[in-house]
Amino acid sequence: MTIALGVLAPLLSLLWLAFGSGLGHWARLVRDVLPQAALDTAVLLAGVGLLVLVIGTGCAWLVSTCDFPGRGVLHWALLLPLAMPTYIVAFAYLDLLHPLGPVQGALRWLLGFDSPRQFRLPDLRSMPGAIFVLGFVLYPYVYMTARAMFMTQPAHLMEAARSLGESRAGAFFRVALPLARPALAVGLSLALLETLNDIGASEFLGIRTLTVAVYTTWITRSDLAGAAQIASAMLLVVIALVLLERHGRRRQRFGSAQRMRAIQPRRLHGTAAWLASAAAALPVLVGFAAPALHLVWETVKRLRQGNGISGALIDSLLNTLGVATGVTVVAVAAGLVVAWAVRAQGSARDGARWQGRAATLGYAVPGTVLAIGLLTPALAADAALAALIGHPGLPLMGAGVVLVVACAIRFLAMPVGGIEAGLARIPPALEQAARLLGENTGGTLRRVHLPLLRPAIAASALLVFVDAMKELPATLLLRPANFDTLATRLYAEAARGTYEEGAIAALAIVVAGLLPVVLLARHGLSEATA
Template identity: 85%
Template structure:
């Protein structure tokens, strides 16, 4: 049957989409059962000794990182949109490069770079004529301000992307009208451009804060006991799963607030058409103002990407020059990482295709199909530690059932890494769902109608018509999932099988031991892989440099 020009998906597709949505919700439901089903005995000690400090640290960290990413992201977005200066055409995409750097890798790099006897402080002491760290040393990076610094300069691109997209679509006549009415350029920015960009800023800010909440490596390296770190230590160090679940429930309240902020921002987001409205032309800067703008826009790239990347290259080359080579353990971790990322990619893309296809072929219940698609895409908002705790209990129950039914020894699902693959697939499912939905939206319904009129089934139409047309969207989603699975640390730390290391967990262990040279090669491999989706994102989101508006020479 056809609805709105599209044929309804069969019951198998709808059932599979419903099962995927339930699978995404299952960890959250399990978490609630663990937290509240174990009684209230755990809540007293948690409220007395763990939650207050961890919640306060998390709130302060979110506030500090939020302020920093707003200032850096919005300022750089306005600078490259409203002004023309040397290097602008490079910086407009280079400002995205910190997205290739996982937060724990940047923390790993700066802990060595800014160490009291490290190269940066050593150079400063040499320039000032000091000989010892006792005479001069910078504030300790292992602190709350240090964590804000690291996370802020890595996560600002989320705000930069959304703010710049909004600034580029704002019609020029609004700013011109403000200037005609006597506003200065600064006043026009704060009273016209910035209020119009608030929904986009809310979206970017919420995404950056969700990443901050999910972080475990950088926070732990820098000595900040957040809720995420508290979940990990409560579970692993104290072997208290119920207590960890209760802390994770507190995290979910923060997640809900951030998701509401993101959804609210998207609802109020409006983009003008540059085909009908004249976009704002950048004003050419001259002299010291031009070079100051270049330095200002380049500084976040230097801090968030260039400095840690150069450090990793130097440490890796030093390790290789000294004859250390690449250890067998690192090679094994690389193989594990590629296998894990490949498995997660296959599962996530297949599930994303099912959900997106069922949502497109909505049938007589479009609201249910859209609800399932939204639920399936919510995994990105759930921190990896929360997913790990929520999946552990059902996974152990299934393992026990399999052992009883088939005589397996050990934990067949946990031991084979199946649970870890499922956790990562749930976390990154939003990427293929969103990409495939966007790809399907660009395919005219008439193509599907023609296929069905020629006698093709729904599945045959998908296989022979839509899949070939969806190859770019599927490839993009697969690439994003693959790279993010390579970088995933929280879920991998908690759900990996015994004696199973990925590059991320290898780096985590080396940083914990303080052997930075050993971890630099693993970190460099992760960053190199992370550059691929950033380049793709720069091409798709920002366009080519030649597409930038030219400067206003008047």
């Protein structure tokens, strides 16, 4: 209950701050800020949503139902863009597609032009550019859920459609796709929530979304009340996306208890096979390989020039590891408490179910919204603590405690979900046996459940650690003074246009992000072959 209320507290504080600051702010925001920010946000969400649906669903159907050269590798390689934070891909492509960059330079050489004035590609700093970048990074959310659904659909349904005269395309659109709609809704809502949370890519590419408006209103204009009001407007978008995900999961189960024969991949030959390989490889190339190779090249070039790794970058790395470690410890400990409380009280009870859902609400809330909501309680706690210890200042914010709490709230859903899944695999008979042998609740947890939960806890800790390393919005707003992480350092370098300085920081974040993606790919492959 305490953890659930702690997650809800920033949202309640945000609403209090937004609606307690008078109508003057609202009038100005409605007139000058919200229309353009809301329009840009809506267009961006619509464009990214369409792109991730097309790429994710198409690639999932291709690797699930067709056999072509490279399918065994692309089956898991299509997950690799998950290792690339959106702001890093935007950072890389701004350099790659610069008018004086390597891509446009090579195109002008091939076409016989000498100057960017004679030929140049459309500017990436635009709405289409933002949709392109975010879509090719976030499509794996749809790909994962759609592939899992396609691989478990009974083969006889497609065979029945074909026997009734439907073409392969017709059977896909009239049978397979409607059955996959719940999975597509879940993946789409996750991709859109990540789009709404993004601040770096949108700002780099010149798109003034609601998230960017919150940041600039607070930091640039020093208008906390206005930022809170924009953030409260974002909650409406979050609620709509959560309702979309809930509606999709409402009809997630299909079929009977009998195990059905899965769809067998159809072997492609000749031109069709190589076209399928190219189509499945393109998202991996655009969303991961090209930006990752560019970062490697820029890092090697910088090191060869003798510039080396600066002391500031080392400090940023140590700060990142410290924050990520603190977030992991807090989030995993809280996740264990929540999952254990739900298990002990019984998941069928309304109180336990409500607490579990409330505790995981933070993942759906953008980091900027959490930061605004936490600020007022944090300042109050800092004032009380400073008066208690007799030392003026901001002891909690200055020590990074507030930043750790914000990130722990945002990522709490991961350990709760992972540990709940681990607990579900432990038979209740083991608990009953321990209690019959005289163990109390704490002893049963310590001596029975924790040893069996080690894999689930380790996997959850890894996911939280890596996501905390990549978190940008909350870190930008709540970090202590003169405190940089790899993400904020990269953001600062990109804002200054010094891309070569940020390449090492970006590459370090990508390498860390590869760890959970590899584990996820291995887990998915093992399930597919089971």
